[in-house]
Amino acid sequence: MAATASFVRERLAEYGAASQARMKEYLRGGRAHEGFDALVADYPERGGRSLRASLCLATARAFGARPSEALNSAVALELLHNAFLVHDDVEDESEARRGSPTLHLRHGVPIAVNVGDALAVLSLRPLIENVEALGSRLALRVLEEAERMARESVEGQALELWWRQHNVIELGEADYLRMVLKKTCWYSTIYPLRVGALIGTRDGVGLDRYLRFGFFVGAAFQIQDDLLNLVGDEARYGKEINGDILEGKRTLMLIHLLGAANAEERVLLSRMLGSPRAARTLEDIRWVRERMDRYGSIEYARQVAHGLAGAALHEFSLAYGDLPDSPDKRFIEALPTWVLERT
Amino acid sequence: MAATASFVRERLAEYGAASQARMKEYLRGGRAHEGFDALVADYPERGGRSLRASLCLATARAFGARPSEALNSAVALELLHNAFLVHDDVEDESEARRGSPTLHLRHGVPIAVNVGDALAVLSLRPLIENVEALGSRLALRVLEEAERMARESVEGQALELWWRQHNVIELGEADYLRMVLKKTCWYSTIYPLRVGALIGTRDGVGLDRYLRFGFFVGAAFQIQDDLLNLVGDEARYGKEINGDILEGKRTLMLIHLLGAANAEERVLLSRMLGSPRAARTLEDIRWVRERMDRYGSIEYARQVAHGLAGAALHEFSLAYGDLPDSPDKRFIEALPTWVLERT
Numbered sequence: 001m002a003a004t005a006s007f008v009r010e011r012l013a014e015y016g017a018a019s020q021a022r023m024k025e026y027l028r029g030g031r032a033h034e035g036f037d038a039l040v041a042d043y044p045e046r047g048g049r050s051l052r053a054s055l056c057l058a059t060a061r062a063f064g065a066r067p068s069e070a071l072n073s074a075v076a077l078e079l080l081h082n083a084f085l086v087h088d089d090v091e092d093e094s095e096a097r098r099g100s101p102t103l104h105l106r107h108g109v110p111i112a113v114n115v116g117d118a119l120a121v122l123s124l125r126p127l128i129e130n131v132e133a134l135g136s137r138l139a140l141r142v143l144e145e146a147e148r149m150a151r152e153s154v155e156g157q158a159l160e161l162w163w164r165q166h167n168v169i170e171l172g173e174a175d176y177l178r179m180v181l182k183k184t185c186w187y188s189t190i191y192p193l194r195v196g197a198l199i200g201t202r203d204g205v206g207l208d209r210y211l212r213f214g215f216f217v218g219a220a221f222q223i224q225d226d227l228l229n230l231v232g233d234e235a236r237y238g239k240e241i242n243g244d245i246l247e248g249k250r251t252l253m254l255i256h257l258l259g260a261a262n263a264e265e266r267v268l269l270s271r272m273l274g275s276p277r278a279a280r281t282l283e284d285i286r287w288v289r290e291r292m293d294r295y296g297s298i299e300y301a302r303q304v305a306h307g308l309a310g311a312a313l314h315e316f317s318l319a320y321g322d323l324p325d326s327p328d329k330r331f332i333e334a335l336p337t338w339v340l341e342r343t
Numbered sequence: 344m345a346a347t348a349s350f351v352r353e354r355l356a357e358y359g360a361a362s363q364a365r366m367k368e369y370l371r372g373g374r375a376h377e378g379f380d381a382l383v384a385d386y387p388e389r390g391g392r393s394l395r396a397s398l399c400l401a402t403a404r405a406f407g408a409r410p411s412e413a414l415n416s417a418v419a420l421e422l423l424h425n426a427f428l429v430h431d432d433v434e435d436e437s438e439a440r441r442g443s444p445t446l447h448l449r450h451g452v453p454i455a456v457n458v459g460d461a462l463a464v465l466s467l468r469p470l471i472e473n474v475e476a477l478g479s480r481l482a483l484r485v486l487e488e489a490e491r492m493a494r495e496s497v498e499g500q501a502l503e504l505w506w507r508q509h510n511v512i513e514l515g516e517a518d519y520l521r522m523v524l525k526k527t528c529w530y531s532t533i534y535p536l537r538v539g540a541l542i543g544t545r546d547g548v549g550l551d552r553y554l555r556f557g558f559f560v561g562a563a564f565q566i567q568d569d570l571l572n573l574v575g576d577e578a579r580y581g582k583e584i585n586g587d588i589l590e591g592k593r594t595l596m597l598i599h600l601l602g603a604a605n606a607e608e609r610v611l612l613s614r615m616l617g618s619p620r621a622a623r624t625l626e627d628i629r630w631v632r633e634r635m636d637r638y639g640s641i642e643y644a645r646q647v648a649h650g651l652a653g654a655a656l657h658e659f660s661l662a663y664g665d666l667p668d669s670p671d672k673r674f675i676e677a678l679p680t681w682v683l684e685r686t
Contacts (some may be wrong), residue, residue: 110434158379
């Protein structure tokens, strides 16, 4: 167990160092004005574990690609990830990101929207420059995948916003998983793995299996992330504990609670979720949290995450099983276990 | 004069019809949920004159391209234009767009940020599908140009936001023109013309001359647009009259006034521009407007626009002069005059 964590940490550090070094080149100034350069570099420089870049680099290398061949695609993904974070923080009215105030809290919504756009635009450049290392055909295939991924991501975000805006509470596990597939898995796991395989095999393998493996491991990851928001350590986690309840986020735990609660509690929950964020009190949040414990919502979500991680391990053997042993392959194999164990 | 206006209107209608028909295909549903499809289609369906698509289609055709060859690039541009409008309206706290309330006023900032992202992502697809009609090499060249254009645009927006956020008032004509070059001209004129020429000549012509022609005609267009915000007819114009003053927008007229005003007026202007938008009264706006008249700021801006349009006509002869006569070529030639005359 501890061995898994330290092995994954080691690999993440190596992939992350490579992608962050390259990312710095893309973040180098020369834009509109000095202040803008600093704003654009703010989130990327707050760190993060470069998980998405690592999945892409590891898969490409597991298939025999040279380390440099997937680097541009990995960097593009990290830039886009930061673009999403900036806009998501605005949309979710989040207050902290990676241990510091969110960009829009520091500089206002107008600047944050613009900086998110700038990061998204910046993510295009390494993909276009892919032509040099990969040739036109493969570079265009990666762009095709990127377009699909970006589309799924904004649709997933739209779905979640819609639920919140219209105070939708008639939701089941299938709704939750569809939202997470689109909002989180496509860009966090599915796309990095697909592009890694695309580059590693020179477009020589079917990509559906990466959709499945990526979905299982990505959904387990998201549920675990939401669990950490309830039971984690704020200093290590970097966001407000119970912030998801405050934001009215439809987590699997909340959806379970909505299904398990009695009629009276459901009315209270619906009223609380339908009120503006500022009207929710600490008392409300404690009440929700206590009901989640009482109805076993947290334990239930843990079990779903475990089931998904198990399915991911099975898919791993189909998608990666034939490849020769390598640290890159072992890194991918370790992920389903690592996802459940991280704190 | 009237002949110019009706000829341009006719051509715009033809180019616009082609690009809007194709745009509808890209806006067709199948996304996250029904409500989302309607939100994404909202701004595009409010109409507009498809000026950007028209510039692209006309230039490509003037160089002998088949009508269909530049259509995807034209549609991508209109989608991105709508993405920019949604985010710009959030960033500028605008209240009306094309005669109706802005998207964020109707649905809130979170949804508007997401819908703007969705439109930007949607604009990628026709560019990737360019491969079918243009081949990989040329499709990638168009993508390269698109990346440059998008970068210039967000940087231009960043510059303007910075001026407002930090209440910068030490600005001259050169600062204004640099901002307009980046924020408006690159995506409204320079890029459409460059991509039209790229496709029409199969990457067979230098693109610098389109930068100059596009800048001159685009800057004249923007100044005229800002003038209409002061002296236009609200019903035809579709935005609030004097809305720019309310927003603290650094127009050429405001920059001229800041330079011409006496010390006392300058202090008052700076204080007003530095206060929150909600603190600006109708009385403030009338005062600014009256000072613009007194110091000839409006007449000055009109003269700059005329000078730019003249320069555009000269550049036209260099960039398009050798081409055989066609309605497409005549349309481009008519633009500098049309820009000054539209109401």
